[in-house]
Amino acid sequence: MSRRGWFAGLLAATLGIAFVFLALPMVAILVNTSPGALVGSLGDGESLDALRLSLETSAVALALIVVVGTPAAYLLATRSFRGRALVITVLELPLVLPPAVAGIALLAALGPKGILGSALADAGVELVLATAGVVVALTFVASPFYLRQAQAAFAAVDPTLLAAARTLGAGEARAFLRVAIPLARNGLAAGAALAWGRALGEFGATLMFAGSLRGVTQTAPLAIYDRFATDFPAALALSAVLLAVSAAVLLAVKLAAGPEALGRARP
Amino acid sequence: MLALEARHALRAFALDVAFEVAPGHCLALTGPSGAGKTTVLQIVAGLLRPDAGRVACGNELWLDTGRDRNVPPERRRVGVVFQDYALFPHLSARDNVAFGMAGYARSERRRRAQDALERLGVGALAAARPGDLSGGERQRVALARALAPEPHALLLDEPLAALDARNRARAAHELQRTLAAAEVPVLLVTHNFSEAASLATDVAVLDGGRVVQRGAPDRIAAAPASAFVADLVGASVLTGTARAGADGLTTVKLDGGGEAVSTDVAEGRVAVSLYPWEVVLEPPGTPPAGSARNRLDARVASITRLGNRVRVGLVGGQPLAAELTAASADALELTPGDPVVATWKGTATRVVPLE
Amino acid sequence: MRVRAPLAALAAVLTLAGCGGGGGGGATPDLKVSAAASLKSALTAYAATFSAAHVRLSFGGSDVLAAQIRQGARFDVYAAANAKLPDALYAQHLVERPVPFARNRLVLAVPAGSSARGLRDLERRGRRLAIGSATVPIGSYTDQVLARLDPSERALVLANVRSREPDVTGIVGKLTQGAVDGGFVYITDVRATKGALRAIDLPAALQPRVVYEAAVVRGSDHTSRARAFIDGLLHGRGASELRAAGFEPPPP
Numbered sequence: 001m002s003r004r005g006w007f008a009g010l011l012a013a014t015l016g017i018a019f020v021f022l023a024l025p026m027v028a029i030l031v032n033t034s035p036g037a038l039v040g041s042l043g044d045g046e047s048l049d050a051l052r053l054s055l056e057t058s059a060v061a062l063a064l065i066v067v068v069g070t071p072a073a074y075l076l077a078t079r080s081f082r083g084r085a086l087v088i089t090v091l092e093l094p095l096v097l098p099p100a101v102a103g104i105a106l107l108a109a110l111g112p113k114g115i116l117g118s119a120l121a122d123a124g125v126e127l128v129l130a131t132a133g134v135v136v137a138l139t140f141v142a143s144p145f146y147l148r149q150a151q152a153a154f155a156a157v158d159p160t161l162l163a164a165a166r167t168l169g170a171g172e173a174r175a176f177l178r179v180a181i182p183l184a185r186n187g188l189a190a191g192a193a194l195a196w197g198r199a200l201g202e203f204g205a206t207l208m209f210a211g212s213l214r215g216v217t218q219t220a221p222l223a224i225y226d227r228f229a230t231d232f233p234a235a236l237a238l239s240a241v242l243l244a245v246s247a248a249v250l251l252a253v254k255l256a257a258g259p260e261a262l263g264r265a266r267p
Numbered sequence: 268m269l270a271l272e273a274r275h276a277l278r279a280f281a282l283d284v285a286f287e288v289a290p291g292h293c294l295a296l297t298g299p300s301g302a303g304k305t306t307v308l309q310i311v312a313g314l315l316r317p318d319a320g321r322v323a324c325g326n327e328l329w330l331d332t333g334r335d336r337n338v339p340p341e342r343r344r345v346g347v348v349f350q351d352y353a354l355f356p357h358l359s360a361r362d363n364v365a366f367g368m369a370g371y372a373r374s375e376r377r378r379r380a381q382d383a384l385e386r387l388g389v390g391a392l393a394a395a396r397p398g399d400l401s402g403g404e405r406q407r408v409a410l411a412r413a414l415a416p417e418p419h420a421l422l423l424d425e426p427l428a429a430l431d432a433r434n435r436a437r438a439a440h441e442l443q444r445t446l447a448a449a450e451v452p453v454l455l456v457t458h459n460f461s462e463a464a465s466l467a468t469d470v471a472v473l474d475g476g477r478v479v480q481r482g483a484p485d486r487i488a489a490a491p492a493s494a495f496v497a498d499l500v501g502a503s504v505l506t507g508t509a510r511a512g513a514d515g516l517t518t519v520k521l522d523g524g525g526e527a528v529s530t531d532v533a534e535g536r537v538a539v540s541l542y543p544w545e546v547v548l549e550p551p552g553t554p555p556a557g558s559a560r561n562r563l564d565a566r567v568a569s570i571t572r573l574g575n576r577v578r579v580g581l582v583g584g585q586p587l588a589a590e591l592t593a594a595s596a597d598a599l600e601l602t603p604g605d606p607v608v609a610t611w612k613g614t615a616t617r618v619v620p621l622e
Numbered sequence: 623m624r625v626r627a628p629l630a631a632l633a634a635v636l637t638l639a640g641c642g643g644g645g646g647g648g649a650t651p652d653l654k655v656s657a658a659a660s661l662k663s664a665l666t667a668y669a670a671t672f673s674a675a676h677v678r679l680s681f682g683g684s685d686v687l688a689a690q691i692r693q694g695a696r697f698d699v700y701a702a703a704n705a706k707l708p709d710a711l712y713a714q715h716l717v718e719r720p721v722p723f724a725r726n727r728l729v730l731a732v733p734a735g736s737s738a739r740g741l742r743d744l745e746r747r748g749r750r751l752a753i754g755s756a757t758v759p760i761g762s763y764t765d766q767v768l769a770r771l772d773p774s775e776r777a778l779v780l781a782n783v784r785s786r787e788p789d790v791t792g793i794v795g796k797l798t799q800g801a802v803d804g805g806f807v808y809i810t811d812v813r814a815t816k817g818a819l820r821a822i823d824l825p826a827a828l829q830p831r832v833v834y835e836a837a838v839v840r841g842s843d844h845t846s847r848a849r850a851f852i853d854g855l856l857h858g859r860g861a862s863e864l865r866a867a868g869f870e871p872p873p874p
Contacts, residue, residue, distance in 0.1 A: 112800035128801040129750060129784040163314050164353035166340040168367030169416065174341075178366075182357045211752065211785025211796065218786075225788060229685030230757045232693070 029239050037237040047238050049215045050223035051245065057131065057219060058199040061138035065146050065195050070188065073150035074176055078159070088151075095144040102141055103208025110136065111209070133210035134217050138199040146195040153187020154180055189257030193250045200246055220245075269420045269452035273310050273320030282306055282317070282476040288420075288452035288469075295455045295463035297499065298473035304456040305350075307473075308422045311454060312347050313340035324419045324452070346413030348423045352405045354397035360384060360408045361393035367416040383415035384408065387445065403434050410445060421446070423455040427462055439465045460484070460500045472496050493619055494538030502540035502617075503587035509537045509618060517618060523584025527561045529616035536621040543578060545615040546589035548599060549608045559610040563587075567605045570596070581609055653847055654696065656680045656687040658703035658759065658834070659789040660726065660808050664867040665701070668860040675847045683758040683789035691716055691839060698848040701836040701855075703759035703808075708835040717837035718845075722872040723855040724834040724864050727809045728763050729821040731797055736804075740822060744804040745778040752796045752805040755786040759832075760793070764806040766830040794819070808832070810868040833873060 076088060094102060108114050110127050120127065127133040157180050165175040181188070203221040210217040212226070220242045227235040272285035282303040288294045296304045309315035311322055313329065316337055322330040324345070329338045346367075354363050364380035371379065384390045387407040397405055406426065413421060426442060427435050443466050446453050457463050463470045464484035471481040472492075480492040491497035494504050505521050509529075512518030516528045519539055527539055547559060555562060565583030577596035579589045589609060591599075601607070653675035657665050662681050669677035680687070684702035688711055691700060700717055702708050708720035732738045744751060754761025768776050784802060787793050793805040798818050812821040836855060838848040854860035856872070865871075 107799050107801070117800075128799075129752075129796075158353070160349055160351070160353045161355060163312075163340075164347065164349055164355075165366070166314065167312050167343075167345060167347040168412070169341050169369060170366070171339070171341045174369070179355060183355075207788070207792065208795065211792075211801075212755070212787060213783070213785050216784075225686070226755050226757070226786075229683065229689045232689060 026243055029236060029243055033233075033236045033240040037233050038240055040234075040237065044234070046214055046223060047220075047234075047241070050218055050220045050238070051241065053131070053134070053215065053218065054200055054220040054242070055245070057134045057138055058142075058196055060135050061142060061199045062192060062196045064135070064139050065143050066188075066192060069143060069146045070150055070181070071176070073147050074154050074180060076147075077151045077154035077157075078162070078180075091147050092144050094141055095148075097141075099141065099202065099204025100208060102205040103137065106137060106140060106205060106209040128209060129211045129213070129217065131210075131216055134206055134219060137205040137209045138202050141202050141205055142195040142199040145198050146191040149187050149191025149194065150184070153184035153191070156187065157183045185257045189253055193253040196249050196253060197246055200242070200249065268323075268325065269311070269454065270323045271307070271311055271320070273307070273317040273322070275306065275310070275315075275317035275320070277303060277306065277476060280476045284473070284476070284478055286471060286478065286481070288454055290452050291447075291450050292469060293446050293453040293455055293467040295457060295467035295470045296473055297457055297460050297463040297470055299499070300458055302473045303476045304458070304473055305424055308347070308424055308454065308456055311420065312345050312422055313338060313343050327419070344416070344419040346416065346418035346421045348406075348409045348413050348421075348426055350424045351429055352397075352409035354405055354409055354412070356397050359394050359396055360389065360400070360411075363397070363408060364412045364415050367412060379415055380411075383411040387411045388441075402430050403438055406430065406438060406442075410442075414445075414449065419451055421449055421451055421453045423453070425457055426455065426466075427457070428459075435462075442466060460488075464488075472499060489617075491540060491617065491619065494540070494621060497538065497540035497617065497619065502542050503546075505539045505541075505585045505587060506621060507537060507539060509533045509535060516613060519616075519618060521563075521584060525563045525584055527563070527616055528613045529618045530614050531616070531618040533618040533620060537618045538621045540617045540619070541587070541611055541615055543588040543590040545611050546587070547610045548579065548589050548591060548595075548601075549610060550599065551606045551608055553608065555610075557610075558612065560613040561611050561616060563609045565607055565609050567601050567603050567607060569603060570601055581607070583609060650674075650676045651844055651847070653677045653698050653844055653851060654680070655699040655701065655851065656682070656690070656695075656697045657699075657701040658682075658684045658687075659791045660703055660760070660811055661701060661834070662791075663814050664810070664863045664869065665860075667866075668854065668863040671859045672851060672854065674850055675844065677851070681789075681791075683755075685757040685759070686788065696841065697839045698842040698844050699836060699851055700839055701834065701852075703832070703834055704762070705833050705835045706762075707759070708837045712837065715840065717839050720835040720837040721852055721856070722833050722835050723852065723860075724869040724872055726832045726834065726869055727823075728760075728767060728806060728830060728832060729809045729812060729823055730804055731794075731807045731812050731819045731821055732804045733797055733800060734818055734820050736820065738804060738822065741775075741779070741824075744782065745775060747782075749782050749804065750784045750802040751779065751782045752785045752787055752793045752802040753783055754790065754793065754806070755788055758787075758789055760790050760807065761786060763830045763832060767806065767824065767828045770828050813868045834869070 076084065110116055110120060112121065112128065127136055161179055161183065162175050165179045170178065201221060203225065206219060207222060212218045212222045220238065224235050224238050227238060268290065269288045273282060275282045284307060286294065296307060298304055306315060310317050310320060319332045320330060328336060329343050330336065355366065358366065361377060361380045361384065364383050365376040368376045368379055381390060381393055384393055387410055389404055389407045392400060392404055400408065427439055430438050439462065446466065455466055468483060470484045470487055471478045472487065474495050480487055480496050487496065488500045491500055498504050507519040507521040509517050509519045511534065512528060517531060517533055519527045519529065519537060521527060529539065563583045565581040567579060568582045569580035571578045572593065575593050577591050577593050579591065579596065579601060581587050581589060587609065655677055657679060659681045665679055669679055684704065684707050687700065688702065688707045691697060691711060700708060705720065705722065708717060711717045712720055730741055738744055753764045756762060756765060768779060771779065785796060790807050790811050793807050794811050794815065796802045797805050798815060809821055812819045836852045838845055838852065842848050855864065
């Protein structure tokens with residue numbers, strides 16, 4: 001075999017392994033679920049509540065993340081300031097935090113005995129064991145996914161283009177909205193897809209910080225866990241639905257950015 | 268009138284410039300890369316705030332560090348053509364041009380943008396994306412974009428550098444016409460002296476952050492103020508030591524061997540510059556004839572064809588170059604390594620003191 | 623030449639991984655024990671003294687652990703906080719006959735500084751409760767307690783429930799964090815918090831029958847050691863650790 005041949009073969013083999021490893025569990029869910037169980041799962045009020053709650057809380061979390069995160073990422077990408085490296089490290093930390101630790105951290109900050117606990121109580125804001133708390137937990141764990149991608153996307157925008165916009169009469173805000181964001185669109189969409197996916201799947205931090213109560217805080221992953229103990233087929237069915245929903249979300253966000261976001265290999 | 272004075276510390280040296288450009292005139296800033304040319308443009312455009320300086324355009328004061336005044340780029344009526352044109356890839360040519368006219372209603376913006384494109388001969392490409400255009404077309408769209416908002420000053424950064432050699436001459440000609448018609452002060456930056464000469468009637472040479480010579484291009488070429496300028500304008504530069512010689516001529520003992528006489532007056536360490544097209548090559552052993560006083564033995568180092576001309580690189584103690592017609596080069600049957608004699612006139616020998 | 627180093631490293635990693643899984647075929651074998659979350663401190667102390675094997679403990683809701691065994695998880699011992707779950711596994715021939723090894727008491731736990739004296743205090747509007755989910759033993763015991771209340775009182779309690787946790791650890795956590803004002807847990811859990819929580823006893827009429835059962839999982843490679851482990855819960859060090867934690871002996 002020529003030298004070129006063996007290396008190309010190795011690349012193909014590693015991709016094959018990765019693909020099978022990642023695809024197999026998901027295929028298993030779909031294969032093991034009978035259509036009847038699937039439909040039954042959808043008709044089940046508890047499942048629908050859990051799915052609805054998952055979609056609502058993750059959508060709100062994503063909105064918060066995008067609205068606050070996009071300008072923040074732009075600042076990080078286009079300006080240097082003292083302490084920038086530290087800020088970036090802190091913003092990335094939730095990525096490597098185990099969800100349970102994230103839950104504890106949130107409690108320590110925002111729980112009744114937490115740093116802001118009394119301030120929140122005085123303001124009448126109830127986060128722990130409330131739906132708002134689910135949104136907070138999801139926002140916390142999913143933000144870094146968006147921030148990192150958005151920052152990279154903005155950093156890849158040619159600064160000369162932004163300078164050109166300025167010389168053409170666009171202030172910083174207009175240059176950001178009309179030049180930076182359209183050019184960073186694909187990266188922003190990828191980040192949003194990742195963040196939304198992470199938020200949909202969040203379990204540990206939500207359980208710790210917001211608890212688990214049907215219709216209020218029991219998101220789909222929590223419902224699946226609850227079900228798993230006594231009714232494995234129902235857990236499978238709900239998992240299949242969540243899998244389909246996650247895939248749809250991923251696709252929708254990417255398509256919203258434009259057809260190029262689906263990713264093209266180097267020609 | 269565009270007036271600039273600025274002092275700004277750069278990595279290797281300090282920029283210290285001051286000049287004015289009248290409306291309808293074009294000043295070309297030339298010099299090697301890193302001399303600070305682009306920095307000057309950025310200061311005028313408002314993209315860089317110098318350590319100290321003042322920029323005024325007409326009766327608008329754009330920058331005055333002494334009075335803590337610094338108008339941001341979006342409020343300076345300045346048009347900029349960037350080195351790689353910086354066209355917005357996600358917008359059509361027309362939308363690119365319309366971008367700078369946010370003050371108008373949408374239909375008005377589009378109409379003006381279309382007009383601007385047509386004035387530059389690219390009206391038919393209005394709906395195309397920059398990625399689908401050729402280098403020359405992009406340059407014209409970038410010009411249209413800079414001119415459409417009717418700026419009070421126009422800045423160009425290496426306007427011909429991104430074009431291939433074939434199109435450059437024609438583009439230079441068209442650009443020169445456009446700039447003349449613009450009726451605003453134009454400041455242009457290029458590292459290529461002959462480009463500066465073809466686009467502007469006023470050239471300033473920038474070296475180490477300072478203007479070392481300013482004037483009409485042919486004056487600069489005829490009388491470069493320093494070895495650096497001479498080299499920039501394309502002359503061969505030889506170093507040596509000068510003393511007054513016979514007949515009121517200056518004799519220069521060239522480093523590396525040989526002598527040259529010049530009608531210029533100088534003494535001490537000097538740089539001798541002569542243009543390749545003033546050098547005549549003879550086969551070795553030819554007895555001197557004609558009025559060329561300077562003769563130097565040299566060896567052919569390289570031969571480069573440039574259409575109907577040939578540029579011959581020579582080494583004779585120091586490197587120099589000669590340009591001949593292709594026919595003459597063929598007649599001499601030159602090959603690298605051959606010995607030749609380079610001759611040129613004393614009146615074509617410029618001598619400047621060596622710093 | 624340059625390819626060899628990474629390949630060698632890869633081979634080394636795979637060998638080590640293989641070694642780890644083998645469980646050390648030499649001296650002390652591993653004994654994998656899955657146990658209810660409420661048994662954590664007692665069993666951890668007991669396991670440290672069990673010389674016949676290296677005990678590896680997994681804690682969680684008894685229902686989730688049973689589901690794992692049903693899915694084929696290779697535990698050696700299963701210890702649950704009720705009889706129902708082990709009996710169901712026995713009926714499915716997944717475990718040997720279960721053995722009751724302890725009793726526990728359900729209590730209403732409140733944070734140490736709370737002024738609450740009884741369930742009535744926690745039925746007031748605005749009070750927050752955490753209980754177990756319906757399928758985990760602590761949750762099903764709580765449901766039994768609530769079923770014995772009269773309907774209006776039950777409605778008041780349920781209205782205040784803010785979370786149905788998958789195991790007692792979650793309930794205890796919410797209590798110690800001050801996230802809820804009360805929760806139904808075992809007396810042993812309150813003792814384990816060493817004063818952070820206070821237990822309010824339930825009236826005898828409401829107290830459910832809480833019996834813990836353990837069983838050897840069929841298909842285990844270490845059945846004799848597994849039986850010895852369970853035996854220790856009844857007669858040996860296990861029993862004394864259970865007592866120390868506040869568990870009562872099993873019914874005769």
